[in-house]
Amino acid sequence: xxxxxxxxxxxxxxxxxxxAPLKQLLSPVALGLERVPRQGAVLLVGNHTVYAMFDMxxxxxxxxxxxxxxxxxxGDHFHFDIPVWRDLTRKFGVVDGTRENCAALFESGEAVLVxxxxxxxxxxxxxxxxxxxxxxxxxxxxxxIEHGVPIVPFASVGVEDMFEIVSDAExxxxxxxxxxxxxxxxLDQGWIxxxxxxxxxxxxxxxxxxxxxxxxxxxxxxxxxxxxxxxxRHEDRExxxxxxxxxxxxxxxxxxxxxxxxxxxxxxxxxxxLLRHLAARFGGR
Numbered sequence: 001x002x003x004x005x006x007x008x009x010x011x012x013x014x015x016x017x018x019x020a021p022l023k024q025l026l027s028p029v030a031l032g033l034e035r036v037p038r039q040g041a042v043l044l045v046g047n048h049t050v051y052a053m054f055d056m057x058x059x060x061x062x063x064x065x066x067x068x069x070x071x072x073x074x075g076d077h078f079h080f081d082i083p084v085w086r087d088l089t090r091k092f093g094v095v096d097g098t099r100e101n102c103a104a105l106f107e108s109g110e111a112v113l114v115x116x117x118x119x120x121x122x123x124x125x126x127x128x129x130x131x132x133x134x135x136x137x138x139x140x141x142x143x144x145i146e147h148g149v150p151i152v153p154f155a156s157v158g159v160e161d162m163f164e165i166v167s168d169a170e171x172x173x174x175x176x177x178x179x180x181x182x183x184x185x186x187l188d189q190g191w192i193x194x195x196x197x198x199x200x201x202x203x204x205x206x207x208x209x210x211x212x213x214x215x216x217x218x219x220x221x222x223x224x225x226x227x228x229x230x231x232x233r234h235e236d237r238e239x240x241x242x243x244x245x246x247x248x249x250x251x252x253x254x255x256x257x258x259x260x261x262x263x264x265x266x267x268x269x270x271x272x273x274l275l276r277h278l279a280a281r282f283g284g285r
Contacts, residue, residue: 012064012070015057015060015061015064015092016061018057019057019058019060019061022054022057022058023058023061025214025270026054026058026158026214026215026216026217027216027217027267027270027273028055028058028062028158028216028217028218028219029216029217029218029219029261029265030062030063030066030218030219030220030221031218031219031220031221031261032154032220032221032222033062033063033066033067033221035152035221035222035223035224036063036066036067036069036111036152036221037111037150037152037224038067038068038069039109040109041105041106041107041108041109041110041111041112041147041149042111042112042149042150042151042152042224043106043112043113043114043140043143043144043149043150043151043152044063044071044111044112044113044114044151044152044154044221045113045114045115045116045140045151045152045153045154045247045251046113046115046153046154046155046156046251047115047117047121047130047132047155047156047251047255048115048117048118048121048122049122049130049156049158049159049160050122050123050124050159050160050163050165050200050202051122051159051163051199051202052122054158054159054162054217055156055158055159055217055219056073058217058219059071059156059219060092062219063111067111069111070093070111071093071111071112071113072093072094072095072105072110072111072112072113073092073093073094073095073112073113073114074094074095074096074097074101074102074112074113074114075089075094075095075096075097076097076118076119077096077097079094079096080096097114099139099143102114102143103143103146103147106143106147106149107147112149114140116132116134116137116139116140116244116248117132117133117134118137119193119196119197120133120135120193120196120197121133121134122199123168123169123196123197123198123199123200124160124165124168124200125165125168125169125170125200126165126168126170126200129160130157130160130255130259132248132251132252134244134248137244138237138240138241138243138244140244140247141240141241141243141244141247142234142235142240143234144227144243145227145230145231145233145234145239145240145243146234148227148228148231149227150224150225150226150227151224151225151227151243151247152221152222152223152224152225153221153222153225153247153250153251153254154219154220154221154222154251154254155219155220155251155254155255155257155258156217156218156219156258157217157218157220157255157258157259157262158215158216158217158218158262159215159217161213161215161262162204162213162214162215163202163203163204163213164202164203164204165200165201165202166201166202166203167200167201168198168200168201169195169196169198169200172195172198173187173195173198178195214269214270215268215269216262216265216267216268216269218258218261218262219258220254220257220258220261222250222251222254225243225246225247225250227243230242230243
């Protein structure tokens with residue numbers, strides 16, 4: 001059993017170079033990273049944010065800088081069906097999210113990242129801000145139980161405050177475009193999953209353009225959830241659902257906690273951080 005090795009993960013210095021401008025602009029806050037085990041297999045489980053572009057480089061960088069660990073993400077299968085994109089995805093250490101690859105990563109003692117909401121959680125619709133869209137998935141819980149790996153639940157807040165969704169999959173499906181897609185059988189294609197993979201159209205909030213509003217990024221890591229209590233029950237659906245629900249509830253609580261921290265943050269926006277910096281620098285003169 002082995003993970004695909006026809007690529008090299010992105011060197012960390014390249015990730016630092018790539019993420020540095022984002023880090024300077026969005027000034028991430030990562031809380032609870034001391035709870036991430038410094039060695040041995042661990043499964044990081046969290047909420048996927050809309051578009052999934054802005055917080056992930058910062059997430060990877062924060063974990064690496066604070067723990068020394070490079071996280072290996074399990075990616076949705078569709079990532080590996082798209083030329084060029086699949087190569088970029090692999091360079092970031094993303095692995096096709098099969099059970100075999102997940103097991104191989106655990107056996108190698110890796111820190112593994114998974115978003116149970118998958119692509120559907122990325123393609124948010126109106127009214128789904130920071131909502132977990134896991135359906136009935138229990139695969140991550142089954143794998144963690146089978147291999148006795150602890151789960152660290154985490155939350156990410158910030159990205160979905162940057163966007164306002166003005167058109168989503170429901171709007172497309174209920175339009176003439178949606179009728180045409182149905183007639184052409186496009187919705188039956190595996191990659192579009194009946195419309196689940198139709199991306200939303202969003203603005204930065206004022207509807208003046210497609211650029212995002214700049215929001216600070218917040219991450220919160222919870223205490224590891226040991227899976228030994230469910231040992232040997234990885235084929236027991238009830239056991240997997242019990243673990244899944246515990247992780248899901250923890251992440252939802254973390255999201256609410258981060259929203260409160262965000263609302264009370266006097267340096268939430270870049271302008272606020274700049275003004276406070278200037279006041280601290282020149283206030284005594």
